[in-house]
Amino acid sequence: MSNTINNWSEDDVLALPAVENDSFERKGTRLLDLRLPGVREDDVLNELAKQLSAFSNTGGGQIIYGVANNGAVDSGGVALSVKGRQSTKEWLEDVIPKLTEFEIVGFNVYEIGPKLGASDIATGKALFVVDVPDSDRAPHQSKRDSKYYVRLGGKSSPATHRLIEDIRNRQKHPLLNISSIQLQITGLPVSLEESSHRPTIDGEVQIAFHFSLENIGHVIARNACLRLEGSGSFRWRGYDNSTLRRRGQTSTIARAFWEFLDPIYPGMKIEFWVNAVMNACYVPQSGGTPFGGPWLIDRKNLADTQLSWWLFADNAPAKQGVATMEDLGFEKAAAIAVDGDPRGGLIRLTYKLMP
Numbered sequence: 001m002s003n004t005i006n007n008w009s010e011d012d013v014l015a016l017p018a019v020e021n022d023s024f025e026r027k028g029t030r031l032l033d034l035r036l037p038g039v040r041e042d043d044v045l046n047e048l049a050k051q052l053s054a055f056s057n058t059g060g061g062q063i064i065y066g067v068a069n070n071g072a073v074d075s076g077g078v079a080l081s082v083k084g085r086q087s088t089k090e091w092l093e094d095v096i097p098k099l100t101e102f103e104i105v106g107f108n109v110y111e112i113g114p115k116l117g118a119s120d121i122a123t124g125k126a127l128f129v130v131d132v133p134d135s136d137r138a139p140h141q142s143k144r145d146s147k148y149y150v151r152l153g154g155k156s157s158p159a160t161h162r163l164i165e166d167i168r169n170r171q172k173h174p175l176l177n178i179s180s181i182q183l184q185i186t187g188l189p190v191s192l193e194e195s196s197h198r199p200t201i202d203g204e205v206q207i208a209f210h211f212s213l214e215n216i217g218h219v220i221a222r223n224a225c226l227r228l229e230g231s232g233s234f235r236w237r238g239y240d241n242s243t244l245r246r247r248g249q250t251s252t253i254a255r256a257f258w259e260f261l262d263p264i265y266p267g268m269k270i271e272f273w274v275n276a277v278m279n280a281c282y283v284p285q286s287g288g289t290p291f292g293g294p295w296l297i298d299r300k301n302l303a304d305t306q307l308s309w310w311l312f313a314d315n316a317p318a319k320q321g322v323a324t325m326e327d328l329g330f331e332k333a334a335a336i337a338v339d340g341d342p343r344g345g346l347i348r349l350t351y352k353l354m355p
Contacts, residue, residue: 005062005131006108010073010115013064013127018071022151023061025051028074032065032088032128035079049099049142052132054149054156056104057167060134061151066127076122080111087111088128096130100140102267105177105216106133136175136217139167168218173316175217176224176264178309182210183328185337186275201338202281205297206237209276209307214269221264221313229255229308232298233279240272264313278305282334295331302326 003012020026030039031047048063055061068074082091092109110129114121121127139159141148148159150167159167189203209228215221225247228236234254239246244258264270280297297305302325311319 005129006110008110008112008129010112010119010121010127013067013112013129014071014073014120016064016071020069020154022058022154025061025063025154025156026067026069026071027051027063027065028068029066029076029078033078034082045095045099046142046144048096048130049144050147050149051156052096052100052104052107052130053140053142053147054151055132056100056135056140057138057148057159058134058151060132063130063132064127065130066121066125073120073127076120077125077127080124080126088126092128092130099143101143102137102140104132104135104140105137106135107131138170139164172219173217174215174219174221174224174264174313175316176221176311176313176319177214177216178211178311178321179214179269180212181307181323181328183325183330183333184208184210185330185333188334188337200282201334203279204277205280205334207276207278207333208273210271210273212269212271213264213311215264215266218266219314220266221260221316223314224260224264225312226258226260227255227310227312228258228274230276230278231304231306231308232300233277234307235277236274237277238275240274243270243272244274280334295334297325297330302330 003009016024016026027047030036032044033039034041034044051063055063066074066077078088080088082088089109089111096107096109097103108131110131112121112127112129114123114126139148148164149156150159150163151157184207185205186208187204187206188201189205211226213226226244230236231254236253236256239258243261245261247257247259258274260270278297280295281299282295295302305325306322307325307328308322309320
């Protein structure tokens, strides 16, 4: 099969091997479709929790709903909505995090509708694929029956104590993750043109980056470090010195390292901030347009200015991420800052005239 899971079609599902293996399992319509007579929600959740535990503990895989054991579409598939107006996909996404201990991070639910032309999937129905990752947080226990499961010989079976200990000992290092970054603009260089009284923003913009960081693994991070690097005119200034301390150079440069002051325990989430400045502009156009655009940083588009980060924790491999100023919502944050400027009567008025 050449298509990735997020691009699977009805034909891709029907082309799966006839015999289930440790990487996928078929489930008939009655194991998900709560609109069918006699289908109990408890039974659906019990089976789903079992499969989630098994796949996440042993390499990951896919649970495919709406397909019979012989590989054919079962009863036209699963209804698109489960209860009231909530879609089946949304319902699965809501219940899956509640079914295992620990919560499985990184799962996806895909809805596969009828193909063009002759299709075995009925109108108003679909196949649903739950893609379960090989979890770094394993072992995962079903909250429905307090058991651990694994995939063995193409089946999900209860795990022995020895096997669970082997899975638990697979992880030897901390697993840190930046779960969110919020951007707040704390200062803008706003001036007014004397001739037209239109606002011009051009100069050094002050920004606070608010980070949320979590230890999503089982191992304590005793020594952790964060490296931040911004492109262009980024210069790092203040920081949350109750959580971090700066390491290495103290000059305001685009690249800097911070060390966390305290250990980060499994399941622990911490929040902190780091300040930066950069050069940005947003100038008025001639004629009747009060504002020009777009926003520019170092005379470049927001999508071309990046914030990159690296996380280091004890003996763990470095974890890297990147986001552009467009991703982080710079334009919206700047609009809020402009609207709140103490000289902003005219600024607020002209900003709201934007199309």
